[in-house]
Amino acid sequence: MGFLDYAPAPESTSVLNLQKEYGLFIGGEFVDGHGSAFATVSPSTEEVIATVAEATEADVDKAIAAARKAYDKTWSRMSGSERGKYLFRIARILQERARELAVAETLDNGKPIRETRDVDIPLVAAWFFYYAGWADKLEYAGAGPNPKALGVAAQIIPWNFPLLMLAWKIAPALAAGNTVVLKPAETTPLTALLFAEICQQADLPAGVVNIVTGAGATGAALVAHPDINKVAFTGSTPVGRNIAQTLAGSSTKVTLELGGKGANIIFDDAAIDQAIEGVVSGIFFNQGHVCCAGSRLLVQENIHDDVVSRLQRRLSTLRLGDPLDKNTDIGAVNSKAQLARITELANSGDEEGAHRWSAACEIPARGFWFPPTVFTDVQTSHRIAREEIFGPVLSVMTFRTPDEAVAKANNTPYGLSAGIWTEKASRMLAIADKLRAGVIWANTFNKFDPASPFGGYKESGYGREGGRHGLFPYLESSDWTKGGR
Amino acid sequence: MARLSIPKTYKLYIGGKFPRSESGYTFEVTTPKGEFLANAAKASRKDARDAVTAARAAQGGFAGLTAYNRGQILYRIAEVLEGRRDQFVEEIRASEGVSAQAANKQVDAAIDTWVWYSGFADKYAQVAGNGNPVAGPYFNISTPEPTGVVVALAPAGKSGESLLGLSAVLAPILTSGNTAIVLAHPTQPLSAISFAEVLATSDVPGGVVNILTGDPAPLMPWLASHADVNALDLAGGSEGDWVTWQSDAADTLKRVLAPSVGIPARSVERIVAFTELKTVWHTKALG
Numbered sequence: 001m002g003f004l005d006y007a008p009a010p011e012s013t014s015v016l017n018l019q020k021e022y023g024l025f026i027g028g029e030f031v032d033g034h035g036s037a038f039a040t041v042s043p044s045t046e047e048v049i050a051t052v053a054e055a056t057e058a059d060v061d062k063a064i065a066a067a068r069k070a071y072d073k074t075w076s077r078m079s080g081s082e083r084g085k086y087l088f089r090i091a092r093i094l095q096e097r098a099r100e101l102a103v104a105e106t107l108d109n110g111k112p113i114r115e116t117r118d119v120d121i122p123l124v125a126a127w128f129f130y131y132a133g134w135a136d137k138l139e140y141a142g143a144g145p146n147p148k149a150l151g152v153a154a155q156i157i158p159w160n161f162p163l164l165m166l167a168w169k170i171a172p173a174l175a176a177g178n179t180v181v182l183k184p185a186e187t188t189p190l191t192a193l194l195f196a197e198i199c200q201q202a203d204l205p206a207g208v209v210n211i212v213t214g215a216g217a218t219g220a221a222l223v224a225h226p227d228i229n230k231v232a233f234t235g236s237t238p239v240g241r242n243i244a245q246t247l248a249g250s251s252t253k254v255t256l257e258l259g260g261k262g263a264n265i266i267f268d269d270a271a272i273d274q275a276i277e278g279v280v281s282g283i284f285f286n287q288g289h290v291c292c293a294g295s296r297l298l299v300q301e302n303i304h305d306d307v308v309s310r311l312q313r314r315l316s317t318l319r320l321g322d323p324l325d326k327n328t329d330i331g332a333v334n335s336k337a338q339l340a341r342i343t344e345l346a347n348s349g350d351e352e353g354a355h356r357w358s359a360a361c362e363i364p365a366r367g368f369w370f371p372p373t374v375f376t377d378v379q380t381s382h383r384i385a386r387e388e389i390f391g392p393v394l395s396v397m398t399f400r401t402p403d404e405a406v407a408k409a410n411n412t413p414y415g416l417s418a419g420i421w422t423e424k425a426s427r428m429l430a431i432a433d434k435l436r437a438g439v440i441w442a443n444t445f446n447k448f449d450p451a452s453p454f455g456g457y458k459e460s461g462y463g464r465e466g467g468r469h470g471l472f473p474y475l476e477s478s479d480w481t482k483g484g485r
Numbered sequence: 486m487a488r489l490s491i492p493k494t495y496k497l498y499i500g501g502k503f504p505r506s507e508s509g510y511t512f513e514v515t516t517p518k519g520e521f522l523a524n525a526a527k528a529s530r531k532d533a534r535d536a537v538t539a540a541r542a543a544q545g546g547f548a549g550l551t552a553y554n555r556g557q558i559l560y561r562i563a564e565v566l567e568g569r570r571d572q573f574v575e576e577i578r579a580s581e582g583v584s585a586q587a588a589n590k591q592v593d594a595a596i597d598t599w600v601w602y603s604g605f606a607d608k609y610a611q612v613a614g615n616g617n618p619v620a621g622p623y624f625n626i627s628t629p630e631p632t633g634v635v636v637a638l639a640p641a642g643k644s645g646e647s648l649l650g651l652s653a654v655l656a657p658i659l660t661s662g663n664t665a666i667v668l669a670h671p672t673q674p675l676s677a678i679s680f681a682e683v684l685a686t687s688d689v690p691g692g693v694v695n696i697l698t699g700d701p702a703p704l705m706p707w708l709a710s711h712a713d714v715n716a717l718d719l720a721g722g723s724e725g726d727w728v729t730w731q732s733d734a735a736d737t738l739k740r741v742l743a744p745s746v747g748i749p750a751r752s753v754e755r756i757v758a759f760t761e762l763k764t765v766w767h768t769k770a771l772g
Binding site for chain 1: 612613615617618619620621623625627632712715727728729731732734735736737738740743754761762763764765766767768
């Protein structure tokens with residue numbers, strides 16, 4: 001055994017107590033769906049974990065009716081402090097069941113247990129704790145005088161951080177006094193269904209949270225429903241466009257958290273080894289299935305060769321394999337379809353003249369896998385420099401001056417994230433001012449916190465999640481919204 | 486013999502200059518009773534594209550000014566407007582058919598709107614931004630900044646308050662450092678063009694505000710889908726095909742403010758509606 005080979009250390013799945021089949025969670029109960037049930041598959045083994053109901057338009061209608069009833073009869077009449085106590089309760093149960101949720105998430109999503117255990121699930125609990133405290137303090141949020149809930153929120157989340165995205169959506173919505181119907185992604189519904197059980201365990205009033213499972217058609221039915229007051233969507237830019245089109249002219253509030261093509265800029269005075277760690281966490285965290293990933297590496301020209309060789313050396317130490325193994329760094333790609341997309345885009349890099357380097361790791365026989373990959377000699381016109389790959393693929397480009405770095409970083413229709421690596425604080429702040437992105441990490445990357453607003457510029461969407469700003473999409477102030485004279 | 490008066494040619498305002506429409510078309514502006522007042526330029530798609538180019542070119546510089554300086558520039562607009570108030574009162578009386586008292590009241594309100602927003606230029610970021618207590622060794626701050634280039638449809642109230650409508654949408658867009666293309670109210674364009682003379686003779690850099698007159702309907706689909714426009718303020722769009730324009734804007738995920746009832750009230754929310762919140766994390770360490 002070489003020094004990089006560790007004995008297998010798989011996390012046990014005995015903590016899980018999963019059902020074979022899951023219905024829809026509507027009005028506080030699990031009920032049958034009326035579409036064709038579908039399997040959710042473990043992307044690392046391709047084994048079926050459970051069968052999940054598909055919500056039809058009629059099922060969606062029932063879920064929205066349950067949310068409306070809960071809003072009218074219960075939730076909107078409850079004091080903020082009582083609402084907050086339910087959220088605190090949920091936060092505590094999430095902490096108590098943290099390991100179980102981490103294992104379920106890893107099984108269903110394919111991401112390493114190290115990430116679900118240390119990042120996803122702790123942040124989920126933190127999100128509920130943070131917003132629980134806001135429930136009886138909304139007048140201090142800065143959303144205008146006398147802030148009020150909107151009503152029923154329709155929420156659609158992606159598969160890359162399934163339970164964390166649920167927390168980003170549900171915690172602020174409930175704290176602000178709304179009720180919700182949430183649709184998890186079709187490939188990762190498991191932890192949302194476990195969350196439904198937690199709502200029951202917390203005695204959350206029936207209908208305050210409803211979970212409907214299904215694919216695009218279920219989501220479309222949710223968005224087009226006339227009795228919703230709010231749509232919150234995290235996912236791809238094309239679907240975000242469709243939602244914005246569907247809701248043009250309506251009074252339904254919309255927030256969209258969409259794609260990105262984040263630039264990670266390394267100046268020649270940066271602490272290079274720290275920067276390498278940041279680049280790795282920027283694009284290889286969660287197999288690169290991160291909308292705010294630092295997928296474009298902009299390196300000052302004079303340190304390009306050094307950075308690339310150190311990066312390759314570091315990537316060669318990453319362990320790819322069983323996501324449940326505690327030593328695993330890189331897990332499975334979430335689905336066959338996503339693997340096909342990553343493969344296709346990486347191939348376009350070869351065809352357009354960039355040079356591919358992939359870490360030499362053994363690819364398991366079953367499941368969906370893509371090795372950590374770095375492209376050098378990338379031109380700004382290449383597809384791998386322009387399109388969101390949503391996989392462990394990094395495109396390296398160079399710059400000479402700070403102005404060129406800014407111009408290249410901003411040369412994208414997206415504007416979600418960016419990173420800056422320099423030891424010179426004045427330069428960092430000047431560059432941060434000029435970057436057109438909603439989240440900028442300086443000498444760090446991919447940090448998230450419930451107190452910190454997150455969201456994009458330009459075609460990365462609109463609205464913020466996190467912090468007091470994350471309440472605004474779920475509140476209106478009678479004094480402000482009327483306008484007019 | 487009485488002296489022959491010199492009527493003004495009303496032109497567009499693009500990039501700090503007063504061009505005629507590239508199309509060569511004009512339209513007649515009349516009193517409410519239908520009497521001829523002036524020929525105004527009918528802006529074309531090409532004019533609209535030129536206005537976007539001018540607004541984009543001016544945006545970085547305008548946003549890069551200090552907030553204090555921008556506040557002074559907006560205050561200067563109020564000063565110059567005050568000095569030219571008689572011109573506006575006269576135009577408003579003729580084109581909107583209102584009394585001298587009503588016209589004066591409108592000009593007062595417009596001037597006060599500019600003063601109100603000018604004072605917010607170096608304060609709104611303190612109201613809308615935040616230092617964030619994250620759980621880790623990081624300095625974390627959220628600050629709003631302008632979204633970029635904004636297209637606005639100037640409203641006019643029921644009695645046709647065109648100068649106030651223009652000021653009420655334009656001032657909050659400029660406060661944070663956006664640049665603007667304003668489509669003047671279609672039947673009340675005169676005070677918009679006279680307002681351009683105020684802009685040209687105050688301290689507002691050329692291209693920061695571009696004013697188009699004419700029918701918004703043929704221009705808006707182009708502006709709503711223009712990839713170099715960041716946001717739409719449809720305040721004055723309630724009678725137009727605004728739902729289609731909002732839908733057109735979805736293709737480039739523009740920020741859109743829906744039509745308002747009457748003239749929008751002053752609010753910090755209107756400033757914030759055309760900003761983006763940027764959150765910067767930085768590590769903290771002694772060594």
